[in-house]
Amino acid sequence: MKLARKLTLALVMGVLVIMAGYAWLQIRREVVIFDAELWKNEKFGHGAAAALAEIWAAEGEAKARQMLETIDRYGPGVIRLRWLWLDELRAEPPPGLSADDLEQLAGRNAVALRETAGGEWVRHIYDPMSIPTARPAVIEVTESLQAERRYINMNHLQIALATALIAAMCALTAMGLGYWFVGRPMVLLRDKARAVGAGHFGARLALRQHDELGEFAEELNAMSDRLAEAQARLGAETEARIATLEQLRHTDRLTTVGRLAAGIAHELGTPLNVIAGRAGRIAAAEGGRGQSADYARIILEQATRMTAVIRQLLDFSRRQGPKPGLCNLRTLASRTIDLLAPFAEKQGVTIELKSPEGLLPVRVDPSQIQQAFANVVMNGIQAMPRGGRLLVSIEPAEARRPSDASAQTGPYLRVSVEDQGKGISAEALPHIFEPFFTTKDVGEGTGLGLSVAHGIVTDHGGWIDVESEPGKGTRVAIFLASAEPGTAEAAS
Template structure:
């Protein structure tokens, strides 16, 4: 039998001499116990090594979780809260390493952003208050321009009232004629009251508030208010509208913007003529600062027959305090305020003009502001 086929056996040979015969003594010793011991030793070492490695792994995971994982989660949560606008969020790490440095930097960033936001909020509130004061000042300035025309408008009914009152006082009117005079006086007083109320409503400071408004009626109301001013200059005010058109707008603000455009048109016309206000719908491409594709808009045009605007002046007409009028005739706020009011409604004002042939100011309002009655129609 081949020796290699007998594993686990230790063979030892010892030479022997018996008389003249020489030989060797073979000793066979099985290695079963040694192999078992070796196997047990290797197994124990492997198990011990695995246990130690597992223990080190668990300790490393726990330390990593405590020193890295949890701080990183807190930093991620802080970043998310800051991104959502919670600038009062802070994180404090009880360790002195790079993550703690990062946490301090993020806390300082949040504090800086909170201070910046508070400053922006205060500046925005101040800007809005200033803008509202400018708008109101512009409205009062327009009222001042209308005052002389309104006074002339009140002159006729006052003369009627005075004449009828004298007839009653002198006894000239008797019986049914007295009642007729009283009725006429009542009608004229109501007419004057309506004129004064309309002027006061226009001048009154009011909080911006959107409500369904019939633009056709708003245009008619505005032209009635400006009729005395136009009549004194020999100017006819005409309006063209496709029909009733309701939008959710601030009627007072929109009337102020339209009034400014019409008053500017009246002042631009140095000789008698016709100033037209057209109301309808048109497709238009919004300006770059507003953005958006070409779409259908509600369009309100004010066309005058004045001297027009030069190409050099045209780009500056909406700048605050810019005016081509003589000193004392205008503040340069009207067009700027009007543009701001229309922008607050999501629209814009455009202008086209040709020297010697008049100007056209166009108000564009978003059609999605359509009132409920028109939407149902």
């Protein structure tokens, strides 16, 4: 609005200057016309004086005075003629007639002067008139200027009123147009600039103007879009960096845990083997009967369980790099399901495999991927202690690695394992891949299954996504890069 006011003020000042110039020219024109009219009246006075002088010389003073009265009676209404004697003027000069003026009259030169009489502007013209051997006389021509002055004042008033009206109309028009075409767009541009400065790039500025301000608004919108894209890209890159750093920290923790696990497994492996061997001998010596045999079997079962845990620790700490080969992912999943079918049946869980027909080629280490599948499927079975349905599905997918926001999408095979268990809470979900973290009851899991599976899949260039809702179950999706279509025939 400040700019609109400035433009309005500039326009009004320009109008005032133009009207002032016009008024000056109009006044000059009227002054010229008025002076021309005065000159005519002055010539009338000179002519009357000359004519009266001739009548005075030819017919006498009385006849001349009679003629003067006739001219005064029938002449212009604004002009009055009067016979004066020069010596009387010298004796009692009227106001405004100076000694120099009297000298001019004595030298037969006309004198003109203006004065205010009773609030009225008048003009006096003194024309000397004399004949030889006669007393010098002066014809006084008195002309009223009041009408001309009223006309000039009225004209000045009209010019002033016209100037004021034009200036007011121009000001109102300029204010309206300035607000609509300048003030309002500038306020919108200002608010948009403030929003951009505050980091808000979503709202677009709509200016339906085909001028510089409209173009500026379009450029501002384009800049906001670019800044929004840059902000989104920066946010994604920042999240990716944070995820990478967290992954590095996680890897470092896994390395430390792996070394610790290897040491514990080494220290406990031999004693557990001795305990298991002795317990087996005691059970055999008792002939499988009696309380001692029962105790020995319990010791043997627990020692076997501890040995399995130690084997998992060793697998976690000594995992070798993958030796990839071309495999059929459907075959690997089917073998894993067949391997775990007895355990699932014992738990009352039905495993269903859903996969497209044909080959689904991947370049992986089959034994490691089968171990990862087994760990995930086992978790799903254990999540349903009262039985249920475990769905394993394989499908192609266009995906992008979550840790690399700038990467392009590519062809992947997604293996989803979906259970009907109690689900995982939102607080526990970020920690499920950490070693020894488990949501199962004590004695039902070591917390290494998903950690091992995550490490294997990561080594193969894939990743695992987990979606879970408490009370409805969990869905674990394993992404592995699809092999070249041309090599599918070699997959087994």
